[in-house]
Amino acid sequence: xxxxxxxxxxxxxxxxxxxxxxxxxxxxxxxxxxxxxxxxxxxxxxxxxxxxxxxxxxxxxxxxxxxxxxxxxxxxxxxxxxxxxxxxxxxxxxxxxxxxxxxxxxxxxxxxxxxxxxxxxxxxxxxxxxxxxxxxxxxxxxxxxxxxxxxxxxxxxxxxxxxxxxxxxxxxxxxxxxxxxxxxxxxxxxxxxxxxxxxxxxxxxxxxxxxxxxxxxxxxxxxxxxxxxxxxxxxxxxxxxxxxxxxxxxxxxxxxxxxxxxxxxxxxxxxxxxxxxxxxxxxxxxxxxxxxxxxxxxxxxxxxxxxxxxxxxxxxxxxxxxxxxxxxxxxxxxxxxxxxxxxxxxxxxxxxxxxxxxxxxxxxxxxxxxxxxxxxxxxxxxxxxxxxxxxxxxxxxxxxxxxxxxxxxxxxxxxxxxxxxxxx
Amino acid sequence: xxxxxxxxxxxxxxxxxxxxxxxxxxxxxxxxxxxxxxxxxxxxxxxxxxxxxxxxxxxxxxxxxxxxxxxxxxxxxxxxxxxxxxxxxxxxxxxxxxxxxxxxxxxxxxxxxxxxxxxxxxxxxxxxxxxxxxxxxxxxxxxxxxxxxxxxxxxxxxxxxxxxxxxxxxxxxxxxxxxxxxxxxxxxxxxxxxxxxxxxxxxxxxxxxxxxxxxxxxxxxxxxxxxxxxxxxxxxxxxxxxxxxxxxxxxxxxxxx
Numbered sequence: 291x292x293x294x295x296x297x298x299x300x301x302x303x304x305x306x307x308x309x310x311x312x313x314x315x316x317x318x319x320x321x322x323x324x325x326x327x328x329x330x331x332x333x334x335x336x337x338x339x340x341x342x343x344x345x346x347x348x349x350x351x352x353x354x355x356x357x358x359x360x361x362x363x364x365x366x367x368x369x370x371x372x373x374x375x376x377x378x379x380x381x382x383x384x385x386x387x388x389x390x391x392x393x394x395x396x397x398x399x400x401x402x403x404x405x406x407x408x409x410x411x412x413x414x415x416x417x418x419x420x421x422x423x424x425x426x427x428x429x430x431x432x433x434x435x436x437x438x439x440x441x442x443x444x445x446x447x448x449x450x451x452x453x454x455x456x457x458x459x460x461x462x463x464x465x466x467x468x469x470x471x472x473x474x475x476x477x478x479x480x481x482x483x484x485x486x487x488x489x490x491x492x493x494x495x496x497x498x499x500x501x502x503x504x505x506x507x508x509x510x511x512x513x514x515x516x517x518x519x520x521x522x523x524x525x526x527x528x529x530x531x532x533x534x535x536x537x538x539x540x541x542x543x544x545x546x547x548x549x550x551x552x553x554x555x556x557x558x559x560x561x562x563x564x565x566x567x568x569x570x571x572x573x574x575x576x577x578x579x580x581x582x583x584x585x586x587x588x589x590x591x592x593x594x595x596x597x598x599x600x601x602x603x604x605x606x607x608x609x610x611x612x613x614x615x616x617x618x619x620x621x622x623x624x625x626x627x628x629x630x631x632x633x634x635x636x637x638x639x640x641x642x643x644x645x646x647x648x649x650x651x652x653x654x655x656x657x658x659x660x661x662x663x664x665x666x667x668x669x670x671x672x673x674x675x676x677x678x679x680x681x682x683x684x685x686x687x688x689x690x691x692x693x694x695x696x697x698x699x700x701x702x703x704x705x706x707x708x709x710x711x712x713x714x
Numbered sequence: 715x716x717x718x719x720x721x722x723x724x725x726x727x728x729x730x731x732x733x734x735x736x737x738x739x740x741x742x743x744x745x746x747x748x749x750x751x752x753x754x755x756x757x758x759x760x761x762x763x764x765x766x767x768x769x770x771x772x773x774x775x776x777x778x779x780x781x782x783x784x785x786x787x788x789x790x791x792x793x794x795x796x797x798x799x800x801x802x803x804x805x806x807x808x809x810x811x812x813x814x815x816x817x818x819x820x821x822x823x824x825x826x827x828x829x830x831x832x833x834x835x836x837x838x839x840x841x842x843x844x845x846x847x848x849x850x851x852x853x854x855x856x857x858x859x860x861x862x863x864x865x866x867x868x869x870x871x872x873x874x875x876x877x878x879x880x881x882x883x884x885x886x887x888x889x890x891x892x893x894x895x896x897x898x899x900x901x902x903x904x905x906x907x908x909x910x911x912x913x914x915x916x917x918x919x920x921x922x923x924x925x926x927x928x929x930x931x932x933x934x935x936x937x938x939x940x941x942x943x944x945x946x947x948x949x950x951x952x953x954x955x956x957x958x959x960x961x962x963x964x965x966x967x968x969x970x971x
Contacts (some may be wrong), residue, residue: 313877351847468822589811620811658769659807661791663821663873669792677812 291481293318300541300570302599304390304635312597312631315568317415317513317539319450320481327451327484331427333439337465342430344456349406351521351547367379371398387671398606403547409487409517410541410570416515419487422452422628426487428643429455431463431496438466440688445473445484445510452485452513459496459524466499468687471514472694473506473535482506485513492524494548499527501687505694508563514540522548522577531682532559532567532703534698538714541574546580546611557586560678561594561626562702569598573614575608575641589674590626596627600645606637614644621651622671667683676703681707716866719780720745720913721766721799721881728765734775735761736938741915743881748907748914748927750949754937759917760804762935763883765916767801768794782880782928798880802870802887808858813868814888815853818876828877841877842963845905846898866897871902881913882906888923900926921953936964 301314331338371384372395378384387395397406408418420426431437445451459465471484484506492498498518506512512535520527534537544553553573559665561567573582584600602613615632634643660670679699686692699706721740735758738807742759743749751759765772766779768791778787786794809817818839822828830838843850848868858866867887874882887899904911916923929946934957941960943947 393825587811618810653807656807656809658771659792659803659809660817662767662795662803663817663877664792664795664825665820666790666792669823671821673816675810676820677816680813680816 292321294321295319296412296414296418299415300373300410300539300599301412302570302631302633303572303601303603304633306631312629313598315539315597317511318411319418319483321522323450323481323483324448325422325451325644326404326449327446328442328444328453329453330422330442331439331453331455332435332442333429337429337431337439338427338435340428342458342460343428344405344458345491347458347493348407348519348552351491351519351604352403355403356535359401368395369399379455387703388446396607401710403519403545406545407517407519408543408572409515410543410572411513411515411539412541414486415485415513419452419485419513419515420454422450422485423487424452426456428458429465429467430458431460431465434459435460436464439471440468441486442470442690443472443484443486445506446483447475447478447480447482447509448604450483450694452487454487455489457488457490457498457682459492459498460488461494461496461521463493464497464499467501468691469502469514471502471506471512472502473510473512475507475509477500479509480521482510483513483514484510488516490516490518490526491561492518492520492530492551492630494521494594496521496525497525499606501529502685503682503691503694504532504535504538505691505698508534508536508565510535514538516542518542518544518553518575520544520546520548520551520553524548525552526554528553528555530555530557530559531685533679533682533695535565537566537568539568541570543574544582545574545576546582547576549577550579551577552581552678554582555584557588558583558678558682559586559588559596560589560675561588561596563592563594565592565594567594567596569596569600571624572603573599573601573613574603574605575613576605576610576612578608579610580608581611582613586617586619588617588619589622589678590619590628591622591671591675593623593625595627597631599631599633601633602643602645603640604641604643608638609640610639611638612642616645617647619647619649620674621642622674624651640674672703672713676706679703715967718744720782721915722780723766724778724780726779728761728772729775730761730772735772736765736916736936738777739938741940742931743913743915745880745913747913748916749931749933750916750924750929751915751933751935752919752952752957754807754919754961757935759919759935760885760940761938763801763885763915763917766883767791767799795879799881800877802874802882802884804886804889805881805920806866806870808856810856810859813854813858814857818855818873820958821873822876825877839872839876843871845875846871847901848872863890864892867891867899869897871899871901874902874906875909878906878910879912883915883917885917887916888918888920896923899923904925913955921949924949934960937968938958939964
């Protein structure tokens with residue numbers, strides 16, 4: 291199968307050793323896919339009939355930031371180092387910077403919100419998904435308004451479908467957004483691709499809750515690419531529920547630009563068979579007293595593979611900020627390949643960054659206990675998968691998404707439909 | 715030994731890490747009988763339960779285990795469970811990420827006569843939970859995680875009643891329980907006996923749990939050997955005198971070997 295390859299996708303901002311093969315990934319997009327599939331946006335008219343735009347929201351934020359920014363020149367040595375055009379051997383007070391440090395320092399000094407905007411996967415993927423979508427749905431609230439929307443991307447074998455969504459949450463408003471990325475192969479082996487491109491601007495004290503359910507069959511490649519900008523006091527909660535898809539790429543980059551902004555990410559994932567999961571989270575703390583939490587919890591079975599890159603970047607000036615990332619992953623089979631890269635970058639004194647990971651195989655005493663209740667090794671593995679699916683079904687935002695989970699679950703686990711009957 | 719025994723352990727010697735724990739043990743339990751395996755701490759009682767159930771940690775060096783007419787010595791524990799054996803754990807393990815209800819549903823899957831469809835399963839489990847004074851909220855919680863000792867034992871009893879095995883080995887089910895929890899466990903055992911006339915092998919070093927039970931046979935184990943077998947009259951004697959005399963005799967016998 292001929293593919294279009296996007297290299298260096300979902301790249302960590304500050305790479306580690308190349309030989310670890312964790313710095314980034316290559317996304318293979320099958321060339322012969324028809325641009326097809328169904329994309330629907332269910333939202334109140336008030337949310338879609340708007341003149342607001344993501345770009346305008348960034349311009350307005352930039353104006354406010356520029357207005358409060360002083361004119362005093364930044365005389366830090368690292369800034370001198372980043373801005374100089376050539377090195378002088380007799381200048382021992384100016385440090386040498388790595389390419390990453392130089393780029394980061396220049397970006398920090400520029401304080402350009404639009405130029406610093408990023409999504410988690412790749413700019414080329416952004417373009418591709420926007421091309422698939424055709425147009426971007428803009429969902430914007432008025433100040434103080436509460437609104438909800440659901441975006442459904444339903445892919446089919448042999449085709450590619452994508453959604454492009456901008457959310458502009460006005461100050462003190464609340465937006466609940468659900469994105470369903472579902473691919474039903476309908477028994478066919480042909481490859482398919484589905485994805486969504488999301489840009490979110492959360493205004494001052496706004497609340498934005500985003501839930502993404504990925505329930506695609508194993509023949510699908512799924513790309514969930516998102517970028518967030520948070521103004522002062524904004525709070526964003528993201529839930530990523532990744533249950534299916536042969537290869538999935540979840541990327542999220544967030545700019546906590548305003549003071550006291552907060553971002554919480556709850557990721558639940560499951561990979562079975564030979565599926566591959568790739569996650570890239572980048573949280574940039576720029577405002578003071580900003581908070582971020584990344585929590586991931588997953589189960590890997592069969593010969594599945596997973597990479598999770600989580601970067602908390604505590605940028606100069608984000609005094610009083612705290613970022614933390616935790617992951618718990620259960621490796622239900624010896625054949626799985628699990629990689630986790632928690633990274634904390636720090637250029638500020640008064641901050642806290644925490645990370646932790648609990649990675650465990652099923653212990654022999656747990657297997658014996660399950661065995662004593664009649665569960666073989668295979669049945670025990672299926673139980674861990676079932677439990678993840680059931681949890682996802684119980685927390686599904688609507689019946690349609692729950693049905694997608696049950697369809698996927700029934701394909702993975704015998705008698706999963708019984709569960710649907712039980713909770714009905 | 716009766717040829718009609720449901721469980722028949724013959725000349726069983728078992729070890730772990732090359733250390734022999736059980737020495738030439740014989741045990742025979744007929745259908746519907748209640749046996750008690752008693753002995754001081756470290757006598758090998760729990761090992762006996764685990765070896766009968768097929769814990770891969772232990773190696774059977776000699777002897778056989780037959781159950782319901784078949785030699786199960788080499789069977790894996792899941793197959794022994796499906797043959798009708800049950801072991802209630804002294805310290806049930808925690809399995810994070812797996813809700814109790816999912817686990818229960820998996821444990822009955824594929825068992826002839828026990829398989830239930832969705833709502834029927836939920837109703838049955840709720841019935842059993844009520845019987846054991848167990849809050850049904852536990853059904854949606856992760857198996858064992860954050861459960862108190864008493865709650866874990868109730869979950870063990872719930873499984874016993876749900877699975878209705880032909881023979882259940884209850885390993886120190888009474889340990890660490892307060893009076894209320896103890897009464898729930900006793901009720902569970904009664905309900906099990908009443909519902910399916912199953913056999914019980916109760917492992918304990920405490921006679922309290924036996925007060926409300928009709929016991930057919932008592933076995934005393936010391937240092938991995940069965941040193942005494944008798945009828946239920948042995949229980950009050952042990953309650954009065956403890957295991958000291960058995961331990962002394964075992965020490966003498968060991969010195970003579």
